[in-house]
Amino acid sequence: MSATRSLHLRGRSVGLVFVGGALGTGLRALVSAAVPPVSGLPVAVLGVDVVGAFVLGLLLATLHRAGPDEGRRRDLRLLLGTGVLGGFTTYSALAADTAGLADQARVGAALLYAGATLVLGLAAAFAGLRCGGRRGGR
Template sequence: MTAPESLRVQTSAPPPPPWRAQTLVVTVVALGGGAGAAARYAASLWWPSAAGGFPWTTLWVNVAGCAVIGVFMVVITEIRAVHPLVRPFFGTGVLGGFTTFSTYAVDIRKLLETGHVGTGLAYLAATPLTALAAVWLGALSTRRLLGTTDTKGKESL
């Protein structure tokens, strides 16, 4: 004879609260973000942009980071399985900290406020266009180099 379901002793521990379950993910995102932001800051120190000039360093950091995002996403979604913390650490953390669309917005504002409207508008248009192109080219190049295809047998992108 067994006890009714409502009287049985629970033998497994209840699941942790949602915030505790995500603690490790938040930690690896923060560590990766710090590394990416430090790399971006180092780039701005090595290749400073002149006041009122086109912010080339920020543009190329964003383009390079977006190209790596394209490569990374193909590798982790189409080539090989990775540890569940790789994507939050590298994709969200490192590359999120490295690419800097907040600095992009501040650069535009500074250019417009200091009367460099043409440069500001060129930068406003160039950054998202080149960043999107970089993601697309990074993914396409990775697929071509590694010979991956989509589910229909045709090359993706």
């Protein structure tokens, strides 16, 4: 029955995530094309991942403050969170580029790239969750 079908199999969810994912992926492709690597380090993907982690934290905390995950709030989470920001940020490029640097015997560069993305990304997600949790309150 479609009324009890899991959220991830509903046509509405799939449509929202598809549109959002296409927009986010297109935006990432544009940023990657505009910002060349710096001495072999893909700084565009690093920037995209860190900015995306902050905005996703901000979005999810803001939606959480606004009320339960249903109706328009759930639509926004699927379109903007799962879709746009999920498509905008990427993990596979982070992993493959790090492996590629290590493969070229640039182990230091590989550690720097992966480490910087992880530390900055976690800090950005934390800051986004904090900002969203506070906004408009008190």
